[in-house]
Amino acid sequence: MAEITQGLTNEERILAERSRALARPPHVEADGEHTHSLVAFAVGGERYGIEIGFVQEIQPLPRKAFCRLPCVPLFVAGIVNIRGRIHTVIDVGVYFGLAPRPLAEAAHVLLIRTSGNGGAPVCEVGILADERPETLRIERDDLRPPPETVAEKVRGLIHGVSEEMMAFLDLEKLLMDPGMIVRDGE
Amino acid sequence: MDREELTRRLMATFRPEVEEHLTTLSTGLLALEEGATDQLREQILAETFRAAHSLKGAARGVGVRDIESIAHALEDVLSAMKYATLLPSPEVVDRLLPALDMMREAMAAHLGGERLPADQLASLLASLAGTIDGSAPPEPASAPRSEKPAEEPAEEQRASPEPAPEASETPAASPATTALGDTIRVSTAKLDALMADTGELLAARMRSEKQLAELRELQQRLTRWSKSWRSVSGQLGSLRRADKGGRSRAISVRDVLPLIDFLALNEASLRTMAGGMSSLVALAASNLQGLTQLADTLQDDVRLLRMVPASSLVSRYPRMVRDLARERGKEVALRLEGGEIEIDRLVLETIADPLTHLLRNAADHGIESPARREASGKPRRGLVTVRIVQGGGTIVIEVSDDGAGIDSDAVRRCALARGLVTPESAGQLGELQARQLIFRSGVSTASAVTDLSGRGVGLDVVRENIDQLHGRIDVATTPGRGTIFTLTVPLTLATAHVLLAEVAGRIVAVPTTTVERILRVNPREAHSIDGQYALHLGGGPVALLSLAQTLGLPDSGSKTDNGSKRPTIALGSADRRRAFMVDSLLGTQEVVVKSLGWPLRRVRNVAGCCILGGGEVGIVLNVADLMEASPGELVTGAVAPEEQRADKRRILLVDDSITTRTLERNILENAGYLVVAAADGEEAWSLIRGERPGIVVTDVAMPRLDGVGLTRRIRADTALKDLPVVLVTSLASQEDRLRGLEAGADAYITKGTFDQHELLATLERLLG
Numbered sequence: 001m002a003e004i005t006q007g008l009t010n011e012e013r014i015l016a017e018r019s020r021a022l023a024r025p026p027h028v029e030a031d032g033e034h035t036h037s038l039v040a041f042a043v044g045g046e047r048y049g050i051e052i053g054f055v056q057e058i059q060p061l062p063r064k065a066f067c068r069l070p071c072v073p074l075f076v077a078g079i080v081n082i083r084g085r086i087h088t089v090i091d092v093g094v095y096f097g098l099a100p101r102p103l104a105e106a107a108h109v110l111l112i113r114t115s116g117n118g119g120a121p122v123c124e125v126g127i128l129a130d131e132r133p134e135t136l137r138i139e140r141d142d143l144r145p146p147p148e149t150v151a152e153k154v155r156g157l158i159h160g161v162s163e164e165m166m167a168f169l170d171l172e173k174l175l176m177d178p179g180m181i182v183r184d185g186e
Numbered sequence: 187m188d189r190e191e192l193t194r195r196l197m198a199t200f201r202p203e204v205e206e207h208l209t210t211l212s213t214g215l216l217a218l219e220e221g222a223t224d225q226l227r228e229q230i231l232a233e234t235f236r237a238a239h240s241l242k243g244a245a246r247g248v249g250v251r252d253i254e255s256i257a258h259a260l261e262d263v264l265s266a267m268k269y270a271t272l273l274p275s276p277e278v279v280d281r282l283l284p285a286l287d288m289m290r291e292a293m294a295a296h297l298g299g300e301r302l303p304a305d306q307l308a309s310l311l312a313s314l315a316g317t318i319d320g321s322a323p324p325e326p327a328s329a330p331r332s333e334k335p336a337e338e339p340a341e342e343q344r345a346s347p348e349p350a351p352e353a354s355e356t357p358a359a360s361p362a363t364t365a366l367g368d369t370i371r372v373s374t375a376k377l378d379a380l381m382a383d384t385g386e387l388l389a390a391r392m393r394s395e396k397q398l399a400e401l402r403e404l405q406q407r408l409t410r411w412s413k414s415w416r417s418v419s420g421q422l423g424s425l426r427r428a429d430k431g432g433r434s435r436a437i438s439v440r441d442v443l444p445l446i447d448f449l450a451l452n453e454a455s456l457r458t459m460a461g462g463m464s465s466l467v468a469l470a471a472s473n474l475q476g477l478t479q480l481a482d483t484l485q486d487d488v489r490l491l492r493m494v495p496a497s498s499l500v501s502r503y504p505r506m507v508r509d510l511a512r513e514r515g516k517e518v519a520l521r522l523e524g525g526e527i528e529i530d531r532l533v534l535e536t537i538a539d540p541l542t543h544l545l546r547n548a549a550d551h552g553i554e555s556p557a558r559r560e561a562s563g564k565p566r567r568g569l570v571t572v573r574i575v576q577g578g579g580t581i582v583i584e585v586s587d588d589g590a591g592i593d594s595d596a597v598r599r600c601a602l603a604r605g606l607v608t609p610e611s612a613g614q615l616g617e618l619q620a621r622q623l624i625f626r627s628g629v630s631t632a633s634a635v636t637d638l639s640g641r642g643v644g645l646d647v648v649r650e651n652i653d654q655l656h657g658r659i660d661v662a663t664t665p666g667r668g669t670i671f672t673l674t675v676p677l678t679l680a681t682a683h684v685l686l687a688e689v690a691g692r693i694v695a696v697p698t699t700t701v702e703r704i705l706r707v708n709p710r711e712a713h714s715i716d717g718q719y720a721l722h723l724g725g726g727p728v729a730l731l732s733l734a735q736t737l738g739l740p741d742s743g744s745k746t747d748n749g750s751k752r753p754t755i756a757l758g759s760a761d762r763r764r765a766f767m768v769d770s771l772l773g774t775q776e777v778v779v780k781s782l783g784w785p786l787r788r789v790r791n792v793a794g795c796c797i798l799g800g801g802e803v804g805i806v807l808n809v810a811d812l813m814e815a816s817p818g819e820l821v822t823g824a825v826a827p828e829e830q831r832a833d834k835r836r837i838l839l840v841d842d843s844i845t846t847r848t849l850e851r852n853i854l855e856n857a858g859y860l861v862v863a864a865a866d867g868e869e870a871w872s873l874i875r876g877e878r879p880g881i882v883v884t885d886v887a888m889p890r891l892d893g894v895g896l897t898r899r900i901r902a903d904t905a906l907k908d909l910p911v912v913l914v915t916s917l918a919s920q921e922d923r924l925r926g927l928e929a930g931a932d933a934y935i936t937k938g939t940f941d942q943h944e945l946l947a948t949l950e951r952l953l954g
Contacts, residue, residue: 067692067803069782070737071790079782079795081803086780086795123784175785184790 034140039110040166041129043093044101047166049138050127054112054171057082058133061089061107072182074100077128080109087111089126092169095180096154104130114172125175138162153179196248197297202371203244204253204293208286209501210237211260215282216504218267218274235264241289252292252302256285259314266318276512281313283505370531372491379487386480393473397466404462411455418448492532496574496581497525499534503545507570510549517556517567518549524574529581533675537583540648540659544585544671545572547644552589552669562666564588580657580699581677586670592663597624624661625649650788658810682779684796686772686804687755690739693804695796698774700809702758706751707767721765723756730754733766736815737791762813779806791815836877837949839863840870840884840893841914846937850883850914853942859949867891871899874906880953883945886915886926894929901930910952914945 038049039058061080066089068078075095079086089109094100108129143160146167157177159168174180214234222230242257263282266272288310292302421444428435500522511518553559553568560566573584601607625645652659657675676682684695685704703723712719712730719730733755734741756765777796782789793808837859841847844865851861862879864870866888874882882900886893897911913926916937926934933948 062801065801065803067795067805069786069789069792069805070690070692070739071792072786076786079803081797081801084797086783086797086803088783088786090785125784181785181787182789183787 035137036140036168037135037137038168039133040136041108041110041127041131041133043091043128043130044098046093046096046098047164048092049136049162049166049168050110050112050171052135054114055110056113056124057111058108058129059111060132061103061109061128063103071184075180076182077103080126082109082111082126085124087124087126089128090180091128092174095174097151106131108132112171112175114175123175138168143168153177193248200244200248200250201293204241204289207237207241207244208289210234211241211286212283212505213501215274215279215286216508219276219279219508231264231268235261235268238264250292250296252296252307253289255307255311256289256292256314259311260285263314263317272318278317280512281317283509285310285314370492370494376487376490379490380484383480383484383487386476386483390473390477390480393469393476397469397473400462400466400469404459404466407455407459407462411452414448414451414455418444421445489530490528492530493528494531494534495525496527496529496534497522499538499541500525500572500574503542503572506542507545507549510546511553514550515555516549516553518553519567519569520549521569521571522573523571524576527574527576527581529574529675530677533581533677536651537657537673537675540651540673541572541583541585543644543648544673545570548585548587548589548669548671552587552591554590576677581675583673583675584670585673586668588668591665591667591669592624592661593665594663625659682796682806683774683776684779684804684806685755685774686798687733687753687768688770688772689737689768690734690741692739693772693798693802694733694768695775695777695804695806696755696757696809697806700757701755702763703756704771705754705756705765707754707765708751709767721754721756723763723765726763728756728763728765730765730767733768736766736812757809757812764813766812777804777806836860836862836879838870838873838879838882838884840865840867840882840888840896842866842885842888846885850945853945854883854949857946857949867893867896867899870896874900874909878906878909881910881912881949883912883914883949886913886917886922894926894931897926897929897931912945912948912952 037052039052039055040047040049042048059082062082065081066078067080069076075091077089077091077094080089087109091098091100108131109126110129110133111124111126113124142162144162146155146158146161157170157174159170161167211234214230214237217230218227218234221227238257238260242254242261245251245253245257260282263272263278267274272278288302288306295302421441425437425441425445428437503522504520507518507520548570549568553570554562554564556566559568568587568589570587571584573586575582575584598607602609625648649659652673652675657673659674660672661669662672663669683698685698685701686693686695688694707721707730709719709730712721713727714720720727721730722728732741752767753769753771754765754767755771756763775798777798779794779796781794782792791808791811792805794806796804796806798804835858837854839847839850839854839861840863841850842865847863847865851863854861862873864873867884868890870882870884871891873879882896884893884896891899893913893915897913900906900909900911910932911930912933912935913931914935914937915922915926918936923934923936932952935944935948
């Protein structure tokens with residue numbers, strides 16, 4: 001390959017390299033016990049991650065089909081209609097103590113479904129992201145326990161924190177957290 | 187069709203048949219026990235006998251031998267009754283009713299590929315035979331049952347009290363719910379209606395075909411016209427050329443004739459096409475109307491399919507109440523009204539458990555022992571009534587008893603003891619609220635906790651189930667006289683007719699059944715009673731509230747205090763009425779009401795949501811909650827940050843010189859900004875607090891509060907600290923500049939070098 005790229009200009013070389021990279025079949029490492037594939041997203045300047053298996057779909061938050069609800073706790077950003085189904089949109093950052101902020105221009109919603117294992121209900125919920133999420137892999141060994149400053153309540157809901165200060169959420173625990181369930185007016 | 191398929195089909199018809207016959211048998215036996223006049227008695231007896239007989243035959247046909255045997259034994263007993271050698275005393279009926287239960291079990295067993303335990307069956311048959319020859323019932327009538335592998339926890343309950351009132355359904359109850367869920371009986375009338383609808387659909391299709399044909403014809407006409415045109419258009423060209431170059435050449439009439447002919451043809455064609463168009467439009471309009479009507483009718487008819495008569499639920503109650511009463515040594519009569527009313531199947535399934543629970547409560551908890559009743563001058567026999575009434579889009583179910591009533595003091599004490607209320611609030615609770623406490627988990631007034639009720643676990647579940655349906659439950663009681671529980675549930679869950687309105691930037695919906703009136707109200711003209719505004723409507727004062735405020739949202743309308751009238755909806759629920767001011771009304775619509783999903787189990791004031799035409803989401807309000815909501819209650823944390831988002835195009839301009847203000851305002855407004863002006867820092871500060879601007883452009887030297895002071899105040903406020911501030915001043919010295927920037931200004935522009943470009947560029951930079 002090197003011989004071929006010799007005679008090319010810089011740009012051409014870059015493009016050639018890029019096309020080679022794309023042509024390579026994606027190197028799919030099976031998620032072993034020690035590797036997690038996550039969807040990482042940012043909320044209010046903080047980063048969180050969710051096991052990719054829970055994520056059904058990611059899309060820009062359709063403003064027209066989104067509606068803020070009155071009489072709900074702050075961490076409920078609102079409800080959204082996606083293809084005829086209504087999903088509650090949760091702001092995880094607010095749940096963990098951030099001040100509520102206006103919807104970001106590039107707000108996205110992650111549609112989550114839990115399987116009903118471990119006591120969590122089979123439910124579909126939307127999670128708010130301030131911008132387009134990305135996927136990444138982390139090794140279990142790279143996870144550290146959350147810093148001391150993190151509140152007790154939050155600790156129990158996180159698997160751990162990565163080097164880049166991304167908090168890997170225990171989604172099922174989070175959705176079943178008593179504070180998450182809204183039963184008002186009784 | 188192979189054997190297996192045949193068997194399956196036979197089973198599919200047999201199962202509902204079993205249920206029906208068992209219902210007839212149950213009703214019949216209980217009626218016989220009650221004792222009826224001779225003529226009626228004969229009739230009932232005949233019906234009951236027939237049911238047993240048919241059941242026997244059918245069971246034999248499909249090969250369920252256990253049912254066959256039991257039915258046969260029952261037949262013998264009923265026969266004996268027919269010939270009056272046996273009277274249907276309670277003791278006898280006691281032995282007959284278990285036969286019904288066991289036939290149900292046999293059915294369930296058969297479906298699982300099994301049969302009843304042989305000794306159990308033998309025991310029952312012996313018991314049945316024993317009723318005829320008067321022998322005593324086999325010793326442990328309940329023991330065999332407990333030997334049996336109990337999938338039915340309720341069964342064991344008869345032998346020994348078990349906890350968990352949820353599982354306290356009699357065996358009669360549980361399989362019945364499966365029958366309710368499995369198949370559904372639909373009257374042929376409903377199916378005929380649907381057939382008629384499909385006929386209509388066919389007609390609509392034919393109309394559409396006709397429309398298409400006419401359109402095609404029109405198209406052909408146009409094509410022909412086009413051809414005619416092409417044949418003469420050349421002519422037009424040559425005529426034009428004759429006039430070129432400023433010289434007109436003479437032309438002959440013959441040259442023009444084709445064109446003249448064409449014009450005539452044109453006129454005729456257009457006239458015909460116009461006519462054709464009119465008829466097409468009329469056809470399309472009538473087609474559309476037909477389809478609209480058909481769509482509505484079809485929707486209604488299909489919705490009706492889901493409706494089942496309430497009797498399918500309540501028919502099991504006489505047995506349940508009877509058994510319960512006998513067990514507790516009480517005498518209870520049950521009256522059922524409105525069983526023929528049809529309810530959406532899903533609604534029925536959801537209220538099945540709550541209703542059953544209420545009934546058990548009434549029979550067990552509400553009705554006193556015969557001795558106590560006599561002592562208080564009541565008839566020995568207590569009366570429990572279940573009445574079902576349909577009103578508008580709702581079903582109202584009343585479960586009432588003439589028993590001891592609920593002692594709200596006892597409820598209060600219990601709640602206190604369980605730590606559900608604090609001593610102070612317990613004292614403050616009104617009658618109504620004290621009674622509502624019974625719906626809280628753990629509250630009960632029974633001094634002795636029985637296994638079935640009184641444990642205080644059930645009513646909160648009841649309430650939850652009713653909430654799920656967006657219904658409501660109320661309780662009224664008179665100590666010593668009785669209690670009435672009233673459940674209100676929607677007739678159908680599928681769709682609702684709602685009134686849409688706009689409130690604080692959101693679309694809300696209320697069921698039109700709750701809307702009493704729509705009006706326009708100037709709040710200033712409303713009367714004030716105790717500081718609360720009220721309208722006089724239809725014979726009484728109605729509280730006037732702002733819907734936005736009630737929902738804890740900012741009310742934009744209150745700011746326009748110019749005395750204009752606001753659209754107002756007068757709502758009513760049960761016997762409460764309130765009028766709510768909104769921002770605008772958006773008309774009525776039929777919508778599909780959807781529940782809010784996880785984790786929103788129950789949200790105050792919000793019943794659910796709906797999807798509107800363009801995909802937007804509307805909030806369906808819970809009118810019952812609204813009636814009780816506090817008028818100006820700011821639900822903590824419900825103010826969403828959106829409300830505080832600054833309008834980026836909005837500039838607050840602060841300068842004490844009117845000339846400067848005018849000059850700068852012109853520049854800014856021409857650049858497309860919205861300008862609000864203030865003459866000094868204090869005025870600016872109050873304006874900022876009222877409505878947050880996108881940026882503040884301020885002079886420095888001003889009376890009362892100067893620009894630097896204003897900047898400092900802004901930076902010190904947590905909500906405002908990110909508000910961009912530009913100081914525009916004639917104070918050009920370095921110290922002044924430093925002072926300004928230290929105070930937190932984002933930019934410092936000196937008027938000496940003032941030109942609009944610098945200001946505008948700075949604004950653009952800061953506003954992003």
